[in-house]
Amino acid sequence: MYGLYAFDLDGTIYRGDEAIDGAAETVRTLRERGARVVYLTNNSAATPAGVALKLEKMGIPCEPAWVYGTGPFAAQLCRDRGYRQVHVVGEPALHQTFAEAGLHPDSRNPEAVVVGICRALTYEMIAQAADLIRAGAPFIATNTDATYPMAGGRLQPGAGAVVAAIQTAAGREPEVLGKPAPAMLLAAMKEAGVEPASTLMVGDRYETDILCGQAAGCDTWMVTTGVVTDRPHGQPGGENLRELLN
Ligand SMILES: [Mg+2]
Known part of the structure; x- marks a missing residue:
């Protein structure tokens, strides 16, 4: 026990x-x-309220305060360190988590660059994030999972694939939270x-x-x-x- x-x-x-x-x-x-x-x-797109609701429907005890996800955790970490302006590369849910935590998007002079899974990733986004990191912004990765499983056993590229692209272009390793x-x-x-x-x-x-x-x-x-x-x-x-x- x-x-x-x-x-x-x-x-x-x-x-x-x-x-x-x-x-x-x-x-x-x-x-x-x-x-x-x-x-x-x-999963950086998972929110404590969303997970609690899902588990509740399955009859599994859960309250939002029991849930630790890399998205809210990254936002909390930024707040704890006094960052207010953050450049985020991620899914809409990650952007929303940061906005709800009172953090402002800034792609010119951010206090940190946070990278999670981003299924809309483009070459421009890699270039922009790498520029900011090379200019000195702290580089935080939600997680570095190589893949995640889909129904039927197919594997999709995970946050690790996105982080690796930016890390390679920036020439710097991230602080990994997951x-x-x-x-x-x-x-x-x-x-x-x-x-x-x-x-x-x-x-x-x-x-x-x-x-x-x-x-x-x-x-x-x-x-x-x-x-x-x-x-x-x-x-x-x-x-x-x-x-x-x-
Ligand atoms: Mg698992």
Whole structure:
């Protein structure tokens, strides 16, 4: 039993619009036993309210404050650092998150450049962001996932492909917020007042979820309900989230 359970979403709690078998029962039982629960997603277009609504419909306990997504997390980080003018390369949802956080778009003299997945990316956008970074603006990436899965198992280019284009043109590496970087998990533990020793990171991807937990100094647990169907040797985990309750 841990004080805090940090769950990845896609492939761990749901697959597309379907809850994964055992997810609702497991989260509900952990809450009844007095544990705290948070959800960590690299998807920069996910909003806490949107995730909470989606999980609620699936019968899975969730409140907006339990959700850590790289979009709102990037906006909060900019605010914490005192940035007001930010150049964002991303989906409309990311632009909206930044506007709602009181940050102003600035593509001339921004205090930071934030890059997430952007399906409308153009050569001009790469050139503009690279110019600003080369001129000295801090370079923040929401995440660097190479791909994300679509229905039918097809893979689409992820934020990592967008970040790599700008990084290559700018000649500078970004500060990465999403998993496997531990930033969101560390923030969740701090806000919950729980130490790494009493936190369990649960996810379906070794390279992102499990490495994130390890980097934060937490125990980790890998489910095989997502894309990956086998666990590295010695990695704790199970085939169904229910096994967490044993
Ligand atoms: Mg996942």
